[in-house]
Amino acid sequence: MHKLSIELVPRDHEALQQEMQLVRDNFQTIDTINIPDLLKFPLRSWEACYQAKGLFTHTIPHLRAIDFDLSKPFPLVETFKQKGIDSVLIIAGDQPQDMSRRVFRTSSVELIRALKAQMPELKIYAGIDPYRSGIKTELDYVKRKLDAGADGFFTQPFFDLRLMEIYYDLLPGIDVFWGISPVLSVRSKDYWDNHNNAIFPPDFEPTLEWNRRFAKQALEFAEQTDSSLYFMPIRVDLVEYLGGLL
Numbered sequence: 001m002h003k004l005s006i007e008l009v010p011r012d013h014e015a016l017q018q019e020m021q022l023v024r025d026n027f028q029t030i031d032t033i034n035i036p037d038l039l040k041f042p043l044r045s046w047e048a049c050y051q052a053k054g055l056f057t058h059t060i061p062h063l064r065a066i067d068f069d070l071s072k073p074f075p076l077v078e079t080f081k082q083k084g085i086d087s088v089l090i091i092a093g094d095q096p097q098d099m100s101r102r103v104f105r106t107s108s109v110e111l112i113r114a115l116k117a118q119m120p121e122l123k124i125y126a127g128i129d130p131y132r133s134g135i136k137t138e139l140d141y142v143k144r145k146l147d148a149g150a151d152g153f154f155t156q157p158f159f160d161l162r163l164m165e166i167y168y169d170l171l172p173g174i175d176v177f178w179g180i181s182p183v184l185s186v187r188s189k190d191y192w193d194n195h196n197n198a199i200f201p202p203d204f205e206p207t208l209e210w211n212r213r214f215a216k217q218a219l220e221f222a223e224q225t226d227s228s229l230y231f232m233p234i235r236v237d238l239v240e241y242l243g244g245l246l
Contacts, residue, residue: 002222003058004246005032005177005230010048011041019238020055026239027246032058034089034154034177034230037067039096046076050083060125061085064093065111066103074118087123089154090115109148116149126150128176130158130167131197139170146174157181157232159192160201161217168225180218181232182211182241188234208240216245 006023010016023030033056037045045061052059068074079085092108112124126145130138142153152175158164164178183189185206192198204210215231222229233241 002175002226003032003177003228004030004222005034005058005060005228006030007034007036007179007230007232008048009038009041010035010043010045012043013051016043016048016051020052022238024055027242029246030056030231032056032060032228032230034060034062036062037064039098039101046079046083046085049085053084058087059085060087060089062089062091063111065090065106065108066093066095068106068111069104070106070110070114074115077118080119080122086121087125088115089125089127090150091127109144112145112150113148123151124149125152125154125177128153128155128167128171129196130156130163131199135166135170142171142174151175153177154230155179156196157198158218159183159204159214160199161214161221162201163199164218164221168221168227175228177228177230178218178222179230179232180215181234182208182215182236184208184211184236208236211236212241212245215242219245 008016008019020033033052035045035048035052045063049059049061090108090111096103108126112126115122116124128138128142132138154177155167157179183192183206189200189206218229221227231242
């Protein structure tokens with residue numbers, strides 16, 4: 001297995017510190033943390049990654065492309081260099097609910113290209129969404145991101161190992177973090193169905209037992225293929241979810 005990452009929500013410094021310490025105390029094989037940039041919280045993803053530096057070997061902040069004005073130099077170049085941020089994950093970004101917050105018509109491909117030109121040493125990950133369109137259309141999008149300078153990818157969470165295996169076969173030689181996330185209620189499954197068009201296998205059950213079994217299968221897949229994996233543990237007790245698996 002290449003790397004194991006966990007995605008933690010940066011609600012505030014104190015809550016994040018507690019979660020990170022829980023991970024370090026219980027799951028030493030998780031060597032990477034990736035942190036989304038969520039506008040409803042004041043703590044920015046790169047600030048949270050500064051905090052995580054002492055606990056994780058690799059820290060990867062998410063950057064929302066629509067937050068950056070490409071008519072100006074990227075504002076975080078010097079900060080990243082000073083704080084040792086050597087990897088980022090660039091996503092398109094959702095429109096903010098607060099209409100007073102300014103956003104720009106910057107695509108993820110455009111930000112990848114601009115940031116790679118200004119910081120060629122930076123490792124840039126981009127997103128793969130197996131549910132947003134057909135497979136060929138998504139693979140074409142992956143190629144555009146690679147051409148722009150992307151070095152690797154994080155996927156949206158998979159819930160069906162067969163679909164993960166299909167994408168693995170179609171992305172030979174590409175550095176990918178395969179995502180998994182527990183879904184523990186009918187309401188949560190409905191969200192993934194309706195908001196993300198996610199694909200669940202016929203045997204899916206919104207139970208801890210099913211999700212632990214799938215996590216074990218995904219870990220075995222990552223081990224067999226020397227791939228990287230990340231967990232997005234939304235509303236779940238981490239020890240109950242991953243205890244005994246890592």
